[in-house]
Amino acid sequence: MDLITSNSMHTMKLGMDGLLARQQAVSSNIANVMTPGYKRQEVSFEGQLYEMIEDQKNKEYVKGLNSIKYNPQSISEVSPQRLTKEGYNILTPQQKAYLNSNSFAEFQPQILEDNFNGGSPDGNNVELEKEMMDLSKTGTQYTLLSNLERREYEKVSNAIRGGQ
DSSP, X not given: OOSTTOHHHHHHHHHHHHHHHHHHHHHHHHHTTTSTTOOOEEXXXXXXXXXXXXXXXXXXXXXXXXXXXXXXXXXXXXXXXXXXXXXXXXXXXXXXHHHHSOGGXXXXXXXXXXXXXXXXXXXXOOOHHHHHHHHHHHHHHHHHHHHHHHHHHHHHHHHHTTOO
């Protein structure tokens, strides 16, 4: 994987996408705090993102195990029997496709409706104080990720300039 499309860059981008979806849901909750029957929305993405990161780690590990370190002098020296004897696995086309697939492309934050009725007679379950705290927390997390992403791009920029 090259420097610009590293796993950490993908992870930060998807984390920021998830936080943006959460911010939109919290903003919608705040806007509808007085709407009768409105059910607050929550956004869940951390578990999915964690699973994708673990899947990518597993793929990189398997790719490392199956990389061919042997440099034959001629193509005739490479045979499945020789590779298997030397401890390399021959991958099926399906396994190769899986290892080359992009786990991050399947990311989709889940928007969930909170069906808990907070005791309001009109059926609205939005608590303004909680939403304001969630808004602040989400904003802080987004700022943190954007600062980390900026630092990653600064590294790339420094490398392009030759470390100057």
